[in-house]
Amino acid sequence: MSLILTPNLVDPDGIYEKLIALHEGRDAADSQRVNARLILTLINHIGDRETILEAIAVAAGGKV
Amino acid sequence: MTDVRYGHVWRSIGPSPRPAATADEVPVVIAGAGPVGLAMALDLGRRGHRVVVLTRLDYIAGGSKAICFSKRSLDIMDRLGVGQRMVDKGVTWNVGKVFWKDRPDPVYQFDLLPVKDQRRPAFINLQQYYVEEYLVDALAELPGVEIRWGHEVRGVAAHDGGVSIEVGTAAGSYAIEAGWLIACDGNRSPIRTMLGLDFEGRIFEDNFLIADIRIKEDRPAERWFWFDPPFNPGKSALFHRQPDDVWRLDFQLGWNIDREECLKDANVERYIRAMLGPDVAFEKEWYSVYTFQCRRMARFVHGRVIFAGDSAHLVSPFGARGCNGGFADVDNLGWKLDLVLGGASPDLLESYNDEAIVTADENILNSTRSTDFLTPKSEVSEAFRDAVLGLAAEHAFARPIVNSGRLSTAISYPDSALSTPDEDDWTGGVAPGSPALDAPLGEGWLLGELGDRFVLLQAGGGATAPEGLDTIAIDSAIALARYGLEAGGAYLIRPDHYVAARWRRPDAAKIARALARAQGGDPR
Numbered sequence: 001m002s003l004i005l006t007p008n009l010v011d012p013d014g015i016y017e018k019l020i021a022l023h024e025g026r027d028a029a030d031s032q033r034v035n036a037r038l039i040l041t042l043i044n045h046i047g048d049r050e051t052i053l054e055a056i057a058v059a060a061g062g063k064v
Numbered sequence: 065m066t067d068v069r070y071g072h073v074w075r076s077i078g079p080s081p082r083p084a085a086t087a088d089e090v091p092v093v094i095a096g097a098g099p100v101g102l103a104m105a106l107d108l109g110r111r112g113h114r115v116v117v118l119t120r121l122d123y124i125a126g127g128s129k130a131i132c133f134s135k136r137s138l139d140i141m142d143r144l145g146v147g148q149r150m151v152d153k154g155v156t157w158n159v160g161k162v163f164w165k166d167r168p169d170p171v172y173q174f175d176l177l178p179v180k181d182q183r184r185p186a187f188i189n190l191q192q193y194y195v196e197e198y199l200v201d202a203l204a205e206l207p208g209v210e211i212r213w214g215h216e217v218r219g220v221a222a223h224d225g226g227v228s229i230e231v232g233t234a235a236g237s238y239a240i241e242a243g244w245l246i247a248c249d250g251n252r253s254p255i256r257t258m259l260g261l262d263f264e265g266r267i268f269e270d271n272f273l274i275a276d277i278r279i280k281e282d283r284p285a286e287r288w289f290w291f292d293p294p295f296n297p298g299k300s301a302l303f304h305r306q307p308d309d310v311w312r313l314d315f316q317l318g319w320n321i322d323r324e325e326c327l328k329d330a331n332v333e334r335y336i337r338a339m340l341g342p343d344v345a346f347e348k349e350w351y352s353v354y355t356f357q358c359r360r361m362a363r364f365v366h367g368r369v370i371f372a373g374d375s376a377h378l379v380s381p382f383g384a385r386g387c388n389g390g391f392a393d394v395d396n397l398g399w400k401l402d403l404v405l406g407g408a409s410p411d412l413l414e415s416y417n418d419e420a421i422v423t424a425d426e427n428i429l430n431s432t433r434s435t436d437f438l439t440p441k442s443e444v445s446e447a448f449r450d451a452v453l454g455l456a457a458e459h460a461f462a463r464p465i466v467n468s469g470r471l472s473t474a475i476s477y478p479d480s481a482l483s484t485p486d487e488d489d490w491t492g493g494v495a496p497g498s499p500a501l502d503a504p505l506g507e508g509w510l511l512g513e514l515g516d517r518f519v520l521l522q523a524g525g526g527a528t529a530p531e532g533l534d535t536i537a538i539d540s541a542i543a544l545a546r547y548g549l550e551a552g553g554a555y556l557i558r559p560d561h562y563v564a565a566r567w568r569r570p571d572a573a574k575i576a577r578a579l580a581r582a583q584g585g586d587p588r
């Protein structure tokens with residue numbers, strides 16, 4: 001399995017803060033749009049099909 | 065397609081007389097003189113078979129139907145002798161552009177023919193009625209083919225040795241006995257219904273308005289597609305050139321609309337002027353509204369009744385995979401039925417069933433994905449779609465995700481039972497089960513040399529071909545590179561221009577075995 005499911009962030013609190021700040025002052029629709037942009041940008045960065053499919057399965061709550 | 069006003073008369077022909085003989089017997093009956101039925105008749109007729117085409121209408125219908133014909137279809141039409149006429153009349157194009165909102169520059173652009181040095185372009189645009197007319201003209205040259213206009217199939221009863229068909233005409237009905245019935249009777253296929261067969265799939269909840277208009281425009285012959293343009297806010301639109309200064313304008317309308325109201329000239333003209341400017345001078349050709357569906361039959365071969373074209377599979381038009389997919393059926397079935405009529409086991413037709421289903425599934429998959437992109441099913445899918453378009457305008461990475469229709473290309477059959485798997489290492493070239501590539505050859509083109517029989521493509525001599533198998537020597541550097549061939553190597557090519565087998569160092573026995581296998585025989 002190539003998807004990393006163990007801690008991999010140097011600054012989890014700081015990054016989480018930025019993620020929430022991205023949505024500050026946005027309504028639900030705008031937040032959804034921004035989330036979609038973020039997801040698309042990240043999956044392109046990952047690139048590898050299997051890794052992305054594993055992440056989708058994790059997001060769906062399923063077992064990998 | 066559920067087109068509310070389907071077809072006016074493009075070329076009137078008039079009803080064919082009811083045949084004098086009471087019990088007519090023919091080896092092949094084709095139901096339906098749409099593009100697929102006509103091309104089927106041409107393929108079998110050119111192979112010398114007697115064919116009767118029964119068709120309900122007694123004219124070639126006009127209206128707004130297919131316009132985009134793929135390179136693969138042109139290659140097939142070249143084999144059938146009408147490709148040049150289509151290209152001469154058609155508008156050639158290779159480039160598609162996708163626009164978003166009011167931005168003047170495309171957010172995405174594609175060239176559908178990245179491999180140059182091929183005889184045919186990626187696409188031509190040509191009204192479907194011209195294609196039908198050219199096929200009808202070509203059929204008139206074949207003494208063995210008879211089109212019976214205004215003859216409707218009203219009943220079919222399949223039995224062991226063939227199919228009994230009841231035909232209705234204005235002058236009364238009659239019966240005909242067919243060895244094989246090819247049902248090319250369109251997406252509502254009465255024959256499929258008569259036989260109680262399935263047609264499973266999805267309907268997309270959207271409507272599209274097509275305005276084919278005559279206009280003097282000097283925009284380039286490219287496919288222009290808009291998402292959310294100012295002239296059709298929140299929806300999509302398409303603009304495409306056809307011959308005779310006809311342009312196709314296509315506007316997404318949404319699901320809950322009043323079709324009658326939408327089709328009124330004043331309403332359509334509002335859309336046209338919004339797109340092309342308030343003062344644009346144009347002439348109406350045809351206006352229609354359609355919805356689309358993706359469906360297919362579970363099987364295309366039902367004993368002596370074989371389905372091809374829209375009767376067997378239906379796709380949404382974005383991607384131009386309908387008629388092009390139907391021509392692929394014709395190409396696949398023609399040589400196989402020819403062999404069966406010549407005495408081969410009908411089991412060979414099972415490979416038509418398998419390969420045509422691979423084609424239909426790939427077409428349905430692609431057109432479903434395009435349609436889901438065009439018509440997002442939920443708020444979140446719409447958010448993703450808009451995010452893709454927004455990102456595409458800013459960054460290259462998102463551009464390939466933009467899906468305004470993935471246009472029809474030749475489809476491979478990687479698991480075909482007729483193919484002999486590679487025994488050598490191949491890094492490039494064309495794998496068994498894939499369509500042969502075109503390349504310059506001598507004064508002409510490689511595909512033009514292949515004809516409609518099995519051939520062996522050889523580089524620099526080598527093994528002797530089994531008797532009766534024609535060989536073509538490849539010498540051009542481009543062709544050698546495209547096939548990954550070195551001296552002594554060879555490809556066995558099927559009559560539909562698919563690769564059946566290839567070797568670095570073939571011998572006559574291997575070639576003979578591969579040939580037998582490709583004709584449905586036992587591979588050992």
Ligand SMILES: Cc1cc2nc3c(=O)[nH]c(=O)nc-3n(C[C@H](O)[C@H](O)[C@H](O)COP(=O)(O)OP(=O)(O)OC[C@H]3O[C@@H](n4cnc5c(N)ncnc54)[C@H](O)[C@@H]3O)c2cc1C
Pocket residue numbers: 065067095096097098099100101118119120121128129130131132133192215216217218248249250251253254255274354372373374375381384385386387388389390
């Ligand atoms: C708006 C639109 C745009 C399209 N654009 C494209 C495109 O750009 N490229 C592309 O490849 N495809 C396109 N298509 C799809 C294309 O038009 C169809 O795939 C094509 O017409 C299918 O051909 P066919 O011969 O299978 O069926 P049809 O064209 O439907 O022909 C069926 C024939 O059978 C006859 N028939 C029916 N019942 C009987 C009976 N009982 N007895 C005798 N005859 C009968 C009918 O009268 C008709 O002549 C488009 C379709 C639409 C609606």
